[in-house]
Amino acid sequence: MYPSQRQRFHPSDAPGARNLHPARLSRNALPILAAAVLALLSGCATDGPITDPSVHLGNPFQRPTEAGFRALVQANCGPLSIGSTTVNALLGKNTAFDGWVTALYDGDISNDEFMNQVLLEYPAPDANVPATGCIMDQLEQCFAETCKVQTAAEREKRAAAETQAVEEIESAVTLDPTELPAQDAPEIERMMETSKEDGPKPLP
Numbered sequence: 001m002y003p004s005q006r007q008r009f010h011p012s013d014a015p016g017a018r019n020l021h022p023a024r025l026s027r028n029a030l031p032i033l034a035a036a037v038l039a040l041l042s043g044c045a046t047d048g049p050i051t052d053p054s055v056h057l058g059n060p061f062q063r064p065t066e067a068g069f070r071a072l073v074q075a076n077c078g079p080l081s082i083g084s085t086t087v088n089a090l091l092g093k094n095t096a097f098d099g100w101v102t103a104l105y106d107g108d109i110s111n112d113e114f115m116n117q118v119l120l121e122y123p124a125p126d127a128n129v130p131a132t133g134c135i136m137d138q139l140e141q142c143f144a145e146t147c148k149v150q151t152a153a154e155r156e157k158r159a160a161a162e163t164q165a166v167e168e169i170e171s172a173v174t175l176d177p178t179e180l181p182a183q184d185a186p187e188i189e190r191m192m193e194t195s196k197e198d199g200p201k202p203l204p
Contacts, residue, residue, distance in 0.1 A: 066105050068147025069139055075149045077134035083122025087131050096121060104139060111136050
């Protein structure tokens, strides 16, 4: 008997499987998309230079800038106290504090480590929680939404929208029994009694 010459096939050996990795998909999709847009532009505009459309695509995975994060911190957390000083008095002026802010932005230290470092250097009765908590909130907003510093009017508009959303949710889940139609009361009582009968029975 000769050993079998059949080769085992693994799903990872298939060229298609390797090409389905997100990194490969993103690299393969960009040239195709750029070529498609370029072909479209060449058919629509016959006069004037045609620019590479890929320069307008940008990087959808580009992270917010540290400068934008610091601008948010200065605008929204500046007056808050850290020890006997303030965030604005330290931001951009104190080497140690700036290092912690940068490390927090880069992910080199956790939120707890950031709070502990600040507290060790600047003891305070409130543990600097309002200030450090505000700074961490700005980082979360910067990565989740935008690093753009909002004006007072924009902040008020956003707060009003959030309040309205909460009120709509509360009104949707709040039910006053007195608001139920009178003709539905017997049916509701019957359903409640049925629910009690179908519920768990005590053990003998």
